[in-house]
Amino acid sequence: MPEKSAITTEDVAHLANLARIAMSDEELAVMATDLDTILANVARVSEVATDDVPATSHPIPLTNVMREDVVGRTLTQEQALAGAPASDEAKFLVPQILGEE
Numbered sequence: 001m002p003e004k005s006a007i008t009t010e011d012v013a014h015l016a017n018l019a020r021i022a023m024s025d026e027e028l029a030v031m032a033t034d035l036d037t038i039l040a041n042v043a044r045v046s047e048v049a050t051d052d053v054p055a056t057s058h059p060i061p062l063t064n065v066m067r068e069d070v071v072g073r074t075l076t077q078e079q080a081l082a083g084a085p086a087s088d089e090a091k092f093l094v095p096q097i098l099g100e101e
Contacts, residue, residue: 007035 009028086093
């Protein structure tokens with residue numbers, strides 16, 4: 001005998017109505033099946049997630065790889081502004097976008 005679904009098409013229709021999402025009967029049936037599968041999988045994970053199993057955010061440990069912060073060769077102000085289409089008072093001049101003065 002098959003298990004009774006935890007999520008019915010009526011449940012999905014109610015949620016879709018609350019969210020103002022129009023769904024066909026076929027979409028409701030597919031969504032009910034998908035949500036029921038998700039709930040079943042969450043239940044399976046909950047069965048093995050006991051207090052002696054530490055919580056993890058990633059299956060393998062992650063470490064940041066940092067390079068040393070070393071000052072290198074940089075452009076002078078004049079060199080940086082040399083390729084700019086417009087500049088004013090040693091700054092890049094860009095078009096106004098917010099309508100402010």
